[in-house]
Amino acid sequence: MFKQVTIIGLGLIGSSLARVIGQHKLATKLIGADISLRVCEKALALGIVDEVTPQISDSVKNSDLVIICVPVGAYESVGQAIQGNLQEGAIITDVGSVKAEAIKALKPFLSSNIAFIPGHPIAGTEHSGPEAGFVELFTGRWTILTPVRQDEADIEKLRSFWEVAGAKVEVMTPEHHDMVLAITSHLPHLIAYTIVGTATSLETELQSEVIKYSASGFRDFTRIAASDPTMWRDIMLTNKEALLDILQRFSEDLSEMQKAIRRDKSEFLFDYFSKTRDIRRQVIAAGQAAQPQASSYAPEPQAGEQALESQSYQDQPGKAKQA
Numbered sequence: 001m002f003k004q005v006t007i008i009g010l011g012l013i014g015s016s017l018a019r020v021i022g023q024h025k026l027a028t029k030l031i032g033a034d035i036s037l038r039v040c041e042k043a044l045a046l047g048i049v050d051e052v053t054p055q056i057s058d059s060v061k062n063s064d065l066v067i068i069c070v071p072v073g074a075y076e077s078v079g080q081a082i083q084g085n086l087q088e089g090a091i092i093t094d095v096g097s098v099k100a101e102a103i104k105a106l107k108p109f110l111s112s113n114i115a116f117i118p119g120h121p122i123a124g125t126e127h128s129g130p131e132a133g134f135v136e137l138f139t140g141r142w143t144i145l146t147p148v149r150q151d152e153a154d155i156e157k158l159r160s161f162w163e164v165a166g167a168k169v170e171v172m173t174p175e176h177h178d179m180v181l182a183i184t185s186h187l188p189h190l191i192a193y194t195i196v197g198t199a200t201s202l203e204t205e206l207q208s209e210v211i212k213y214s215a216s217g218f219r220d221f222t223r224i225a226a227s228d229p230t231m232w233r234d235i236m237l238t239n240k241e242a243l244l245d246i247l248q249r250f251s252e253d254l255s256e257m258q259k260a261i262r263r264d265k266s267e268f269l270f271d272y273f274s275k276t277r278d279i280r281r282q283v284i285a286a287g288q289a290a291q292p293q294a295s296s297y298a299p300e301p302q303a304g305e306q307a308l309e310s311q312s313y314q315d316q317p318g319k320a321k322q323a
């Protein structure tokens with residue numbers, strides 16, 4: 001499919017893509033680049049790349065596909081590094097969880113003869129690093145493409161690439177992507193981080209009981225709140241506008257709920273919880289709920305524990321979720 005592919009950032013997502021490229025022979029040569037020498041050495045030892053380098057600028061020379069898989073906050077430095085070294089006609093894409101700011105950070109460094117097609121696989125786990133990647137990560141999940149220029153042949157080539165990885169592909173504007181992800185992913189993470197944060201600020205005795213009785217709901221939030229702090233800091237700050245908008249709506253709904261409880265509005269609460277239960281059924285029907293046969297976003301429940309019902313991403317035994 002490609003002569004030479006460069007993956008910049010060999011963590012969970014980058015190393016999973018490297019495994020996909022290797023397994024399906026999607027490139028004659030696969031170059032891995034990462035700022036961390038340890039990560040470079042590990043990727044080579046795992047045999048998931050043909051060559052590896054910590055020199056980001058050189059890594060893209062002669063590649064017809066470049067995939068950026070670093071936290072969104074590092075995009076500008078990657079753009080600066082690869083500027084001028086990209087091959088004419090190359091496709092450059094990414095996997096960042098926020099699209100408008102990602103485009104803003106990278107676009108100034110890309111000349112008009114480069115096909116810039118940002119992307120975001122809605123698949124992941126709370127684990128990081130090249131050891132955490134696995135080839136089935138994208139199977140049955142959505143990948144959203146937000147092309148900067150409407151270059152149909154290149155978009156179709158990238159779509160085929162993701163389909164070989166097992167993903168379903170949708171094209172939309174970066175702004176629409178960011179709004180959808182603010183509600184489906186970024187707000188749930190913000191809530192999880194906050195709930196777990198509230199619990200950790202409780203007095204010691206109560207805190208140990210929170211851990212002890214965590215299977216009653218809290219545990220599912222701890223899994224989400226265990227996600228990579230760098231990545232999530234970058235997501236919250238780079239999708240600020242959409243996230244604050246959704247947060248405002250959420251706060252209003254929360255106040256409504258508070259009022260209903262205070263005023264014993266039993267019917268209101270019952271109807272509300274019935275509606276949300278229906279959403280869960282729709283998620284299952286859409287094949288986006290737990291997938292016991294795959295690997296995951298969250299640690300697998302221990303024997304005797306209840307199934308994780310509130311995972312916001314994919315649930316795969318042994319591994320974990322997505323952003």
Ligand code: NAP
Nearest residue numbers: 009011012013035036070071096097124125128129322323
């Ligand atoms: P990860 O496992 O932490 O891997 C990121 C890798 O990029 C690390 O090895 C990191 O090195 C390296 N890196 C950081 N800055 C760099 C730079 N300037 N140049 C080259 N390499 C650099 O992260 P990930 O989970 O794969 O996430 C990568 C991207 O995928 C993010 O943009 C995220 O938003 C997106 N994404 C993540 C998920 C998910 O669930 N994890 C899902 C969908 C999309 P150091 O460790 O030394 O910093």
